[in-house]
Amino acid sequence: GQNIDQPTEMTATEGAIVQINCTYQTSGFNGLFWYQQHAGEAPTFLSYNVLDGLEEKGRFSSFLSRSKGYSYLLLKELQMKDSASYLCAVTASGGSYIPTFGRGTSLIVHP
């Protein structure tokens, strides 16, 4: 089975940097996804990590350490529109590629 942990809620100030952590336990690891979900809307894809290291995409970066079962999503230059839930999801080896999701981290950005 798989177990994914991420903080329930975080708050940050507009213009600041925030790091959302995700730890996972899985019998076989394939890849890790981050999705963003605004209230009442569909989750949308942010990033995908399969190898160790940092993947940067504009204001958002995602890091993976497979040996530690750890990932983080880094959001820079926070904007009010970044207030959303951030979902960490892991796919296991074995071929099904069905992601298991964490419960999500609700990020509140205030002025």
Add this chain to the structure above:
Amino acid sequence: KAGVTQTPRYLIKTRGQQVTLSCSPISGHRSVSWYQQTPGQGLQFLFEYFSETQRNKGNFPGRFSGRQFSNSRSEMNVSTLELGDSALYLCASRSGTGDEKLFFGSGTQLSVL
């Protein structure tokens, strides 16, 4: 390219009734997955259909079923509704050939009274 379309957007039912939800994937995508989202449990996987066959199944009771048509559109059915079935039901599509990102629909918000 049109996104994933789910209908209806909102649904209110009473206990014991049944419900059918519909999902049209992105054109060319052959895999459709269904998820239940609740505040307490997060996103829980229900099942995945690929080329009209159920390819993977989560840990939900048999009251939850689905099917996929030749045009890749999918339906999900819940029979004998219970209060605990109140949730946002999300459909997601992908081409289905590897470890790919999911494209989600906006979901159907089901309330069981």
